[in-house]
Amino acid sequence: MSAMIEIEHMSKTFRLARRRPGLLGGLRSIINPEMRTVQAVQDISLRIEKGEMIGLVGPNGAGKSTSIKMMTGILMPTAGSLRVAGLVPIEQRRELASRIGVVFGQRTQLWWDLPLIDSLRLLRHLYRVPEERHRANLEHLREMLDLDEFIDTPVRQLSLGQRMRGDIAAALLHDPEMLYLDEPTIGLDVVAKARIREFLLHLNAERGTTVLLTTHDMDDVEMLCPRMVIIDHGRKLYDGSVSAIRERFGGERTLIAVLDPSDLDQLARRDAGEVCLQGLPVGVRQIRAEGPRVWLGFARDALPAHELVAWLGGRYRLRDVTFQEPEIEDVIRRIYEENLLLQDVQVIA
Incomplete structure (x- = not known):
């Protein structure tokens, strides 16, 4: 594969005027502003x-x-240096615009008072898309994003989920190679999120469109992105797979075992009516139990999963065994709260 985006030592610094309190301070801020530097990236x-x-x-x-x-x-x-699709963005903006699509979740590129279909037709002229190609792309997007139910409705009357689908269609009418999505599911309900995620997976698989997604919704990342980049205070802290970061920082895994009910009285004692397994291996703890179903938490480095299953199978007749991974949102929260990545950023960044 060839690179779509190549970034080397990119930084961005802003110089901002610091406002002084009070009327006289405000006048001084205008006449002789005190500047401060913000390192954004x-x-x-x-x-x-x-x-x-x-x-x-x-x-x-x-x-x-x-x-x-x-x-x-x-x-x-x-x-630093930056190239997208082989182009320097700030120097070749016009050429780059024809090769990328951008969707900002809290902004729109659609005309507020026009029906959605009129915005999608006007964008053909802005991007100079040939009419036949535009017609084929619009037909495909109408079908994939289910636009027909509201395509003749003014944009200002659309729900947030409908407008987002319209914005995604607008960003893809000119067949971009690269799609940037900045918080595309913010504020959407479960059904709207699922529809957009399904479409993005289809787009990537069918057309090979490169997608860069920024989001606070960890479900978006887990369902769409095999690779994740974490940044904080403008620094890259992690670049790798979602599974690897869960493995490294995920803490406990959970094994859910369904025991044979006939074994419970003989092989486990009951405390206040609840099954309590005895003699668990080191690093394994019982989280809770409901009837024959028992939840066991175990550290990743304490005991391999197959050994824990073997230990249970040697003592109980198992009806079913499943594993539950920690939620990626909880993993990310733990990383920030415990400052884990900053302790060894040079190792994993």
């Missing part, structure tokens, strides 16, 4: 191959939106 290097789907994750103010604005040519990096 710090020395980020990143390579994204064609056809990848990547989640860009971080708290508010981490530098996600600033990074996307540099990748799309809206902002110029203060330092």
